[in-house]
Amino acid sequence: xxxxxxxxHEWIDVDGDGAxxxxxxxxxxxxxxxxxxxxPDEGREVAKGGxxxxxxxxxxxxxxxxxxxxxxxxxxxxxxxxxxxxNSDPEGEGWFFxxxxxxPSELEGLMDEAAYKEFxxxx
Amino acid sequence: MSDHVIDEPTEAPETxxxxxxxxxxxxxxxxxxxVEFAGYHMPIQYDGIMAEHLWVRESAGxxxxxxxxxxxxxxxxxxxxxxxxxxxxxxxxxxxxxxYSLLLAEDGGILDDLxxxxxxxxxxxxxxxxATKYEDLGYLREHLPDDITINHMDEHALVAVQxxxxxxxxxxxxxxxxxLVFMTAGAFAxxxxxxxxxxxxxxxxxxxxxxxxxxxxQGFADALANQPEVKPIGLGARDSLRLEAGLPLYGxxxxxxxxxxxxxxxxxxxxxxxxxxxxxxxxxxLGEREHGSALKRVGLIVEGRQPxxxxxxxxxxxxxxxxxxxxxxxxxxxxxxxxxxxxxxxLAVPGTNLSLSQRGKLHQAQIVPMPxxxxxxxxxxxSK
Numbered sequence: 001x002x003x004x005x006x007x008x009h010e011w012i013d014v015d016g017d018g019a020x021x022x023x024x025x026x027x028x029x030x031x032x033x034x035x036x037x038x039x040p041d042e043g044r045e046v047a048k049g050g051x052x053x054x055x056x057x058x059x060x061x062x063x064x065x066x067x068x069x070x071x072x073x074x075x076x077x078x079x080x081x082x083x084x085x086x087n088s089d090p091e092g093e094g095w096f097f098x099x100x101x102x103x104p105s106e107l108e109g110l111m112d113e114a115a116y117k118e119f120x121x122x123x
Numbered sequence: 124m125s126d127h128v129i130d131e132p133t134e135a136p137e138t139x140x141x142x143x144x145x146x147x148x149x150x151x152x153x154x155x156x157x158v159e160f161a162g163y164h165m166p167i168q169y170d171g172i173m174a175e176h177l178w179v180r181e182s183a184g185x186x187x188x189x190x191x192x193x194x195x196x197x198x199x200x201x202x203x204x205x206x207x208x209x210x211x212x213x214x215x216x217x218x219x220x221x222x223y224s225l226l227l228a229e230d231g232g233i234l235d236d237l238x239x240x241x242x243x244x245x246x247x248x249x250x251x252x253x254a255t256k257y258e259d260l261g262y263l264r265e266h267l268p269d270d271i272t273i274n275h276m277d278e279h280a281l282v283a284v285q286x287x288x289x290x291x292x293x294x295x296x297x298x299x300x301x302x303l304v305f306m307t308a309g310a311f312a313x314x315x316x317x318x319x320x321x322x323x324x325x326x327x328x329x330x331x332x333x334x335x336x337x338x339x340x341q342g343f344a345d346a347l348a349n350q351p352e353v354k355p356i357g358l359g360a361r362d363s364l365r366l367e368a369g370l371p372l373y374g375x376x377x378x379x380x381x382x383x384x385x386x387x388x389x390x391x392x393x394x395x396x397x398x399x400x401x402x403x404x405x406x407x408x409l410g411e412r413e414h415g416s417a418l419k420r421v422g423l424i425v426e427g428r429q430p431x432x433x434x435x436x437x438x439x440x441x442x443x444x445x446x447x448x449x450x451x452x453x454x455x456x457x458x459x460x461x462x463x464x465x466x467x468x469x470l471a472v473p474g475t476n477l478s479l480s481q482r483g484k485l486h487q488a489q490i491v492p493m494p495x496x497x498x499x500x501x502x503x504x505x506s507k
Contacts, residue, residue: 032359033173035453035460036429056430058172058453059359061482083428 004067004107005116011091012067014107022095023055023064023086026120031057034086039075039097046070046099048106053096055086068106070099144189145280145337149344153355160358161253163190168357175360176455179326180496183286184356185347192256193279193334194263196247198271205239205247208266210383210402212393216241221306221323225383225391226251226259231404231411232379233386235259236371238323240308248308248319250281250332252373280340284347285330285356285364287499292350293320293331300331305500313343326361327368327498366461367454369422369493375433376420376449376463384411385465387420418446419471422493425451425460425479425486435481437464445470448479456496462488 001015009027013020028034036056046052046066053064053075075097078085086094101107111119142163150157155166166187169175178184196205202213211224218241226235235255240248251259256275263273284293294301297311300320308321319334335343347353362372371377377386382404389412396402400409425431430453437446451462466477472490479486 032168033171038429054429056453058176058363058430058455059167061430061432 002107003113004110005113005119006065006067006110007119008065010064010067012107012110014101014104017101017104018073018098019068019070019101020095020098021052021064021067023090024116024120025090026123028087028090028094031055031060031062031086033058034083037076037079037083037086037096039079040072042072042074044072046072048103055083055096064096066099067110068099068101069103070101072097072099074098144187145340146187146189146282146344149341150187150355153348155355155357158358161190163253165190166355166357168359169355172357172359172363173455175354175356176363178354179286179328179356179360179364180456181287182354183284183289183292183330183350183352184326184360185344185353186283186285186356186358186361187280187344188253188283188332189280189337189340190253191281192251192253192259193276193281194249194251194260195242195274195276196249196263196267196271197274198268200268201245201247201271202241204267204271206396206402208263208403209237209239210392210396210405210408211239212395213239213241213247215393215395218243218245219308221308221321222393223306223391225377225388226262227383227403227408228379229403231382231407233373233377233381233383234262234379236373236377236388238321240321243310248334254374276334278337280335280337281332282335282340282344282347283324283326283330283332284353285324285326285328286352287329288352289328289330290501292347292352293333295350296346297333303331305329305502313346314339316343318343322501325368325370326364327370327494327496328364329499329501362450363452363455366450366452366463367456367494367496368498369463369495371420371463372450381420381465382408382411382416384408385416385418385420415468417468418465419468420449421464421466421471421490422495423448423451423462423464423477423479423488424457424491424495425462425488427486428453428459429486430460431462431479431481431486431488435462435479435486437466438478438480438485440478442480444480446477448481454495461495463493466490 038054052066303322435448446466
């Protein structure tokens, strides 16, 4: 399994042709208290860089983009009842959706953990 | 592609620089996240908006509102002169009494909302919004007679302490303030520093707004924040608190396109003034009071968990836009999203169901009476 990051602060864990997507700890910290998450339905096709989910904090709404193209296999049902999971465990239980990759080669353009850390430290 | 921001040389000297307020370093030392607001760096949050909001509702929050404009209007007949611009009874305002009023344009549109206090000796102390203070000053100077002077008290900071335990914390430092009641004010001192203390605020809670000389405000803020009841609170929670309290925010729920009647601020039209008229836009405003305005400001509870925010449309069954949301967000004390909107006056009745359109999605909402959270002002007698 490998983890990649985007410059829009999404993370993606890849295992074979399946993957799990969420937003980073840095992103949840910037958003503040999260009060609502809209995750994509199973079967939805998402394109790399396209809007895939919505996350709303007390003060603002933000789009979450698909790090790579694929077919959604599951949205995280736990976030409907408890959106604050994104604050408390952003890179674990607070994942947004799972997908089946259609173009695995798209992963090549993403950052690894060290590169993402350096990217964030420069913000 | 790079997302670097290109630093262009500043060639537009008229672009105002973002200014720094007296408590800037104080906020940063306490971990505030600072944002630009009304031309100043201001703290948006410390621990998180939700926790800060709930802390104010149960204890006391310290807000820095030094960006707001504090004016002292002096001269014989200043009250009568101000009445030409405001619909409130200023002449009848007793010493140390505060009144909420509105600065009106010639067509009756709202240029700002403000607080007017009668100072001992007769001068008026006026607090206006930060984002509009320079326009307000220009408008007042243009319309007030030359023998009325306006002193912009920009050497004074303004802090607010709000919440049910504000009285305990402030009384400990400034004995006597517990005797004030809502919408009254007085001169007090702390450590030899002269304070002007108003029992007022904009959170729906009991509390104080305190004008402090800028060179003493850091020490005073330290003394307040050292009280066990008090935590510093950012502008984010100030906004969610005032929304729950049903209080309109200038630049969002109030603007030059709205009138006091549409904004449901009829209480700001004092009885004598309604009878006599003689203020900016009086004909239109009194006509609207008689016959109604086209639109009216209402409060909405939004179904579900997703906040509906400023800019969303109110739509009818056929999808036509009939109104607009002017404030909205998740209400921490209510536990669900709430909003303020302007809707056709005929629909502005509690219990009416409406649809709101935001980013291509429809949300159901119901008009409810405001405030969403009951006010807890101390209207008479001491609190104990």
